[in-house]
Amino acid sequence: MTSSTRVIVLWLPDWPVTALLRSEARTAARAGATDDAGVSPAASQGPPEDVPPIAIMHANRVVACSASARLEGVRRNQRRRDAQGACPSLRLVAADPERDERAFLPLLAGLERLAPGVQPLRSGLCAIRARGPARFYGGEREAAGALLDELAASGVPDARAAVADGLFTAEQAVRLRGPTPFHTDRRVAIVPRGASADFLRPLTIAALSPLGGDEELVSLLARLGVQTLGEFAALDVSSVRERLGEHGARLHALAGGADSRVVVPRVPPPELAREIEFEPPLELADQVAFAVRTTADAVSAGLDETDLVCTEARITLLDDRGGRSERVWLHPTFFDAAALVDRVRWQLQAALEDESSHPDATSSARRLRGGVALVRIEPEAVDDVTHHQPALLGQGPDERLHHAMSRVQALLGHRGVVTPMLAGGRWLGERERRVPWGDAERPARARDLPWPGSLPSPLPSEVFRDRRAAVVTASDGAPVLVDERQRLSAPPALVDGRRITAWAGPWPVIERQWDRTAARRAFRFQVVDETETAWLLVLDGEGWRVEGRYG
Structure with a gap:
């Protein structure tokens, strides 16, 4: 039997759910939703039972769910309708492997x-x-405990660890809930050296299913009467190889506790972030921009050494008073040192501007209250340098456009050049947000959130930010009104003196009915006048108004 290496396996239960919550907390932190101490919600996440019912879905089946969802009867591989039937308040989120991996990488760096x-x-x-860790920390249990403490400090308090001979045995052990004879405490399971076969013997044969999609092989073994790993390991290896091939022989060895695989450490990515401290702190934006040039050059040099370019910084x-300003900047091509220095200057200027001057700016950009003591530049997204090699005749109109906009922005300031961006909302006028050129601001009103009462497609081609007053009357000249039961006083016949040839509505929009001061009740109508022009009208407490015009 091939000897196996002792390994520590760390498992973060329900990781897709945890990754979703950490990603949402990070997005909220970017928008300024950190607490007074500057602690991100991801780092202060409560115990698993406090997480609301959430299920991660793929191909209409549950692939992961929160502990509170399991208490309601939600299970893995459950169909969507069955999961919703078990927990009507269940939140369904599509699986995103990239999101899971992005959230996992910082934890790997902490463990390393x-x-x-x-x-x-x-x-x-x-x-x-x-x-190595066992010799350093004084034992396998102590080493596993130290790693779990690091994960708990990073906001994952429910992680588990197992130590065993080989990856397969350790992974099976880490998924067993304690206490068992192999658990030193609730979080750590240790399978003694040479005891892998005894530990695996009673486990179900389904434990082999996750290994490369072996569901068919496991189903075949179950039909043949092999129900546990011990029964599979007791079969003659030559017979297994003859019937199931080399892959079956490998699974046979795993079931017997002979795992010849070794741990292959990952190659940590290079550290590309750079920072500079100022003592004493600097007060002027130009002083900071001049001093940070060497830091920006160091970032660019580090990227050049790894054949990368930064597209998002x-x-x-x-x-020096505990204030903080953090912003993610985008670039249509890639950042060089001069572009990074410009972003530092613009961010500092925006952070020091009066809040009343730009009421639509995010609060995360206005937290500096003293002199700048530290500047940190961190590449947030990078790309291979070969994807950004200049063409034979230059980069074309996109590069020229960016160069021109950047020049204008350098003259007029950070908010001198803005681009429109769609946000969420019930009213068309509030769905437009103007974002500074090259900025990675995310709208506070996310488009993917549910907005009951919002207008579905097709939307008007022209939207009036300041709604224009309108006069809508019946055929006898009386004003058209809507009562509490959403009944019209009379069919609309004229709009601003033009005959209405077709109309539809009303569609109610009810907002903040729990707040008497901010409550709003309005009704939408679509009308076509005699000139064949279609209008979107709104009737509220202020009367009739035009919200938009179609085509």
């Missing part, structure tokens, strides 16, 4: 600071060779 040589098996599951400014 304690024990180099981490191998990510998949998002939420990783392995480390046990020998995060710039963080800290002052």
Whole structure:
């Protein structure tokens, strides 16, 4: 039997749900939704039972769910309608492997600071060779505990660990809920050296299913009467190889506790972020921009060494009074050192501007209250440099456009050049948001949120930000009104003196009915006048108004 290496496997239960919550918390933090101490909600996440019912869906089936959803009867591989039937308040979210991996990478970096040589098996599951950490921390249990403490400090308090001979045995052990004879405490399971076969013997044969999609092989073994790993391991290996091939022989060895795989540590990505501290703190934006030039050059040099370019940069400014300004900047091509310096200057200018001057700016850009003590430049998104090589005749109109807009922005200031952006909302006028050129601001009103009462497609081609007053009357000249039961006093016949040839409505929009001061009740209508022009009209407490015009 091939000897197996002792490994520590760390498992983060329900990781797709945790990754979703951390991603949402990070988005909220970018919009300024951190607490007074500057702690991100992702780092202060409560216990699993406090997470609302959430299910991650793929191909109309549940692939992961929160602990509160399981208490309501939601299970993995459950159909969508069955999951919703078990928990009507269940929140359904589409699976996103990239989101899971992005959220997992910072945790891997934290583990590598304690024990180099981490191998990510998949998002939420990783392995480390046990020998080095066990010698450093004074034992396998102590090493596993130190790694779990690091994950808990990073906002994942429910992580588990297992130590065993080989990756397969350790992964099976980490998924067993304690206490069992192999658990030293609730979080850590240790399978003694040479005891893998005894540990695996009673486990169901379904434990082999996740290994490369072996559902058909597991189903075949079950039909043949093989129900546990011990029964499979007891079969003659030559017979297994003859019937199931080399792959079946490998699974046979795993079932017997002989796992010859070794931990292959990942190669950590290079550290591309750079920062500079100022003592004493600097007060003027030009002083900061001049001093940060060497830092921007260092960022560009680090990218050049790895044949990468930065397309999205995060710039963080800290002052000497605890203030903080953090912003993510985008670039249509890639950032060079001069472009990074410009972003530092613009961000500092925007952070020091009076809030009343720009009421639509995010609060995360207005938190500096003193001199700048630290500037950190971190590439948020990078790309291969070969994708951005100049063409034979130049980069074309996109590069010229960006160059021109950047020049104008440098003259007029950060908000001197803006681009329109669609946000969420019930009213068409509030769905437009103007974002500074090259800025990565996200709208506070997200488009993907439900907006009951919002207008479905097709939308008007022209929207009036300041709604124009209109006069809508019946055929006898009386004003058209809507009562509490949404009944019209009379069919609309004229709009601003023009005959109405067709109309539809009313569609109610009821907002904040729990707040007497902010409550609003309005009704939408679509009408076509005698000139064949279609209008979107609104009737509220102020009377009839025109919200938009079609085509």
